[in-house]
Amino acid sequence: MNPVEKLALLRAEMKKRHLDAYVVVTDDFHASEYVGAHFKAREFLSGFTGSAGTLVVLPDAAALWTDGRYFLQASQQLEGSGIELMRMGQPGVPEIPAFLRDHVPENGWIGFDSRTISNDFARSIGEKTREKHIRFAGDEDLVDLVWADRPALSCEPVWELDVKYAGLTRREKLAMVRGKMKEMGASVFVIPSLDEVAWLLNLRGNDVLFTPVFLSYLLLEQDKATLCVQREAVSAEIEAHLKSDGVTLAPYDDIYRLVAALPTGTRVLLDGERANYRILQSVPESAEVLDRTSPIQLMKAVKTPAEQENERLAHIKDGVAVTRFIYWLKHTIGKEPITELSASKKLESLRAEGEHYLEQSFDPILAYGAHGAIVHYEPTEETDIPMEPRGLCLADTGAQYLEGTTDITRTIALGPLTDEEKCIYTLVLRGHIQLGAAKFLHGCMGENLDMLARTPLWEAGLDFNHGTGHGVGFVLGVHEGPERVHWDVKRQKRHCVIEEGMIFSNEPGIYLAGKFGVRIENLVVVREAEVNEYGRFLALEPLTLVPYDRDAIDLSLLSSRDVELLNAYHAKVFAAISPYLSGDELEWLKEVLSRFCSAKPKGKGSADGAARGKGGDSLSKENLPL
The missing domain is CATH 3.90.230.10 (Creatinase/methionine aminopeptidase superfamily)
Structure with missing residues (x-):
């Protein structure tokens, strides 16, 4: 199928659900920079293979936003698809939230897979479209219904990174993060970022191209930790090591059920830039969300x-x-x-x-x-x-x-x-x-x-x-x-x-x-x-x-x-x-x-003259072979 045919199938599914727009991003469920084959939904629909881009499909039109790195590539790959290229940052090009506000009718519906949309992105769309009372439908992945031969989720074996490389044990890192949680007043920390989970647990994998991480979420509390992961990816030996450090396993998709079951009064720490929208929507109204930069970012950045x-x-x-x-x-x-x-x-x-x-x-x-x-x-x-x-x-x-x-x-x-x-x-x-x-x-x-x-x-x-x-x-x-x-x-x-x-x-x-x-x-x-x-x-x-x-x-x-x-x-x-x-x-x-x-200076444009502020002018175009 070509992009025109694929979009026709998607629009048929949109029509069944009375959706006025459907948003398809490049991200996986974890806001990863690189994504596995299963998550290349935007590429499947549009034919555009660049690493950054967002597709918006309307009943009678479609548009794709990408940045300056990909203007030429996108214009070539979108030719004949019926998808308009939106060159981000260029004069007259609207941002996605404003585009949706202008093209979705009053009381209309915007659909997306809420596991792939960040909380911050969803919030920006909501703020821009609120005046028109536009609503979200994020419970279904419509691309899955039209992508017949979609690759399965990657499920490569998880492996342990020896402490001789990491420098800190898993227990030491867990104690550090729990200390930060206490400082921030959080009783639960939802960690959706694959690199943060891998760093914290001294584990690595091969579920994402170029980045040795594995599909997972971590729900961290002061007295326990739950790793939501594809069970078949974790060996019995690693599971035993995790258990000895107070980490138990749960099915990969259980993260939403576990968050929804948090008790009244729980103060939930999450990073809205990295947490997907469905996680935030799963937090009970009786709990308090602390939307903060993840403390793991800085810990991970300062190398041992x-x-x-x-x-x-x-x-x-x-x-x-x-x-x-x-x-x-x-x-x-x-x-x-x-x-x-x-x-x-x-x-x-x-x-x-x-x-x-x-x-x-x-x-x-x-x-x-x-x-x-x-x-x-x-x-x-x-x-x-x-x-x-x-x-x-x-x-x-x-x-x-x-x-x-x-x-x-x-x-x-x-x-x-x-x-x-x-x-x-x-x-x-x-x-x-x-x-x-x-x-x-x-x-x-x-x-x-x-x-x-x-x-x-x-x-x-x-x-x-x-x-x-x-x-x-x-x-x-x-x-x-x-x-x-x-x-x-x-x-x-x-x-x-x-x-x-x-x-x-x-x-x-x-x-x-x-x-x-x-x-x-x-x-x-x-x-x-x-x-x-x-x-x-x-x-x-x-x-x-x-x-x-x-x-x-x-x-x-x-x-x-x-x-x-x-x-x-x-x-x-x-x-x-x-x-x-x-x-x-x-x-x-x-x-x-x-x-x-x-070298001996070539006169006015010499670097030594410019550096000293005498004997020459600055390295301006007039002094250079440009």
Whole structure:
């Protein structure tokens, strides 16, 4: 069936139930970033395969909202479907709640599967449509009625993460969270987020692509805990271990029954941004809801000493694999056919040679030439192109190991570069280096650090439309909060102080549409630098250990301090990964990591002149080959 036929079947089901609109989101029941095949309802109906989007179906029309990453892809995949593309954030494009208010009649009905809609999203729709007395029907998954061969829910075996990796036992973590519940005045904590359940119980699974988690909910009380999970996924041994720590099992879908049975006066803690609407609707009227940010977010974000040390080990393994990939790519391009997809598969195979490798941590981005200007481009059989011995290849990839989660971007010169390509690469590198060298007082937030990475770009009248940094989980999601590095305070839903032990990315970039893109990304861990009469200073230690591309750097655009920092990082890379390379790979590594000497300035636009405020102007477009 094509999308037109599928929507006709859905509308027939809507008509039977007198629904005036039906909303289909990308989420699973747990607001996961990535979802299993069972939950790809929006993709099934619309044909749009991007990772973000919401479909609204009306009796005689349909519209799909997605963000700027997917405008081109969505316009192509929706062609002929009868679905209008709503380009989020563009002038004249309404938000979904306003669209529903304008297209659903007075006293009308909006349908959705309330297990997939967050409480916050449902609330925003309700507030916008209240004046028209529009009602919700969230009890049925209508897509299930028209998707005949829908994949079953994933039910992969749950496994235990050894405490030597986690650093804290399950009992210790449960005690920490119960302490926070007491501080917040909560008697029950409903935990729907898969990464939070996995972190708290030191368990992992394989129910979600790229993220080693398992389908579950946890109902936590001061004297007991109930894990709602598919029973066949949990071995008798793990069930016994859980029971010894005060955790009992219940069927996966029992979460709604258990919440509905909470006694009068129960104070229920839940995170409305992460809890689905059906959970909230299940809370008895006699109970009190405490809609708060989950305390587990911050606990999970501050890595234990064991997690930090294991992440260092994971990044050495990852650094060896990615460095070998760069060597292979540079020495094979032009001699053998290489496409974006074949290069991606080569890198995955090199990573898989590493001990304790589990899987990739997200869909790899291997983007050659103009594809590099598409921020979240993912090569497919339809978009794959051959790479040539010239220009730039942007490789944003990551992996899951027992020792941790990695995420790295390197932009690789495949041959001769233009002055513009070298200039852009070097400006991005300069911002990346300057953020990586940050030393700051405790109390700073991500928005305080962001400008360090953007200043060299802003001076040239350039910018990038994504965050500079995101948190990273430990053998969990490659994107997590609450920490985030972004200058635009208006975009921040929740603000977070940067704490010692947090791990986040440092990834500035520049994207020139139709030409190329440059992004450089390391993961960093926050460590204490010093304590003195002015306070407690923190610094960033790089975890990622892979060379920058010597062939893409214009030294005249780097200050002498930039060069010192570059040399120091490359010395660290060599010390960490050289013992695992040999022969031609090792000789090449010695060459690409040999010390840089500061270039003589090219006059007005020199970086040293700009840095000192004399002897040259700032790095403006007039002084650069742009």
